[in-house]
Amino acid sequence: MLTKPSHPQALNRQRLELTDGDFIDLDWQRRPDHNAPLLLLVHGLEGSADSHYMRRLLSDAENQSLAAVAMHQRSCSGEPNRLTRSYHSGASDDLMAVITELKRQYPESPLWVVGYSLGGNQLVKYLGEQREYARVERAVVVSAPLDLxxxxxxxxxxxxxxxxxxxxxxxxxxxxxxxxxxxxxxxxxxxxxxxxxxxxxxxxxxxxxxxxxxxxxxxSGKAFLAHIAVPTLLLHAVDDPFMTEAVIPAPDELSPSVELELCPNGGHVGFIEGGWPWSPRYYLERRILGYLAAT
Structure with missing residues (x-):
């Protein structure tokens, strides 16, 4: 059985009150110093900061002394949200609210955003809607269901x-x-x-x-890819069991700012590159952090 990587330090929770009366919880691992980059993680369907892929990236970010915060979708932080509305694949307004708050707190820190699965679709939609006004320096989208x-x-x-x-x-x-x-x-x-x-x-x-x-x-995020102005890595596996070929965009559906990396293997938010079954070595986090730090 695979074990979840432990957090190097306890996450500190911040509650963001939304204009519709609901809330989103943010779990901070480390806050940025001065104008250092800030990494925002957005989880997938029924995920949280405790999801294995979130914990792995948070752990690797901490090892690199990179400031990081995990956004919880409405109702996913362990406490029910207040409204009948919850979260969904197109809720780019919630992501905008979080990004607005982070830029208010740390206006000089470059913002890097990683979205997984449903959260990746939200990120694509947000970036395509906002174009050059996204207030994001670099982004990575992992295993996103771009054709719902x-x-x-x-x-x-x-x-x-x-x-x-x-x-x-x-x-x-x-x-x-x-x-x-x-x-x-x-x-x-x-x-x-x-x-x-x-x-x-x-x-x-x-x-x-x-x-x-x-x-x-x-x-569906696919139609928004052509309008993205932020350097964005779109990471997808051909053998993703949740997807079909319809999800994979054609070259003419991508803006010049989007790089599609299509791996033959990787599954859904997996991308194991070696190691033993009980101690796998992941390609995913190394690729994410390498792309984000590239100039």
Whole structure:
């Protein structure tokens, strides 16, 4: 069994109050000195600062004395969010709120942002929307579901259904806690077995979309890649079990600022390059930090 790398020091939590009355929790590992760079990490679906990929990068950042902070999506910090709205793949407004706060606190620190999976799709959408006004110096996007409709269909096939069942169960539980605020019964909620069904009945209506198709069309990051003005590394594995070829952008869909690195192997937020099964050596963190520090 793989063990999670331990944090070199305790994370300090900051609560960011949002204008809609909700909140986002930020876990600080180290704050920047003077105008030193600041690394922001954005996790994926049902992740947190405690997710294995987040902990690995936080650990490596600490080893390099790099200031780092982990953003929790709404309801993912161990405490339910206040509103019926939660988080979703297109919630670039939440990422904007976090970036605005970080630049307010540390206006002279270059901001580096790494987004994983769902958080990576949010990051692509944010960068494409904001273009040269993104206030981000460099970015890395890992295993992002840039075509949400294609990914939802892929999750209904093969072994991916095991992950779908697990994640839908967690999302259902969070929704169950708010059923008194929703036009949905317990029985109806329990019958939602796929991402498409859940997104159509829960994610979409709670976040202002007319249905799953509307949500997927508006929130998918792929269409935003051509507008990114920030140096951005798009890291993806061909064998990602959550994705299809539809996720992989063609060269003419990328802005000159985006570098696509397509690895034949790597899975979903994996990218192991060697070591033993119980002590793997990861390519991912080395590549992320190397790209961000490049001039």
């Amino acid at each position: 409709a294609a990914c939802a269909r892929r999750m209904e096939r093969g072994f991916s259904r095991v992950y779908q069942t697990h994640l839908i169960g967690r999302l259902q539980q969070k929704t169950r806690d708010k059923l008194d605020q929703l036009p949905l019964t317990e029985q109806e909620l329990s019958r939602l077995k796929t991402f498409y069904q859940f997104d159509d009945r829960v994610t979409a209506p709670l976040n202002g979309f007319s249905g799953a198709e509307d949500y997927y069309q508006q929130a």
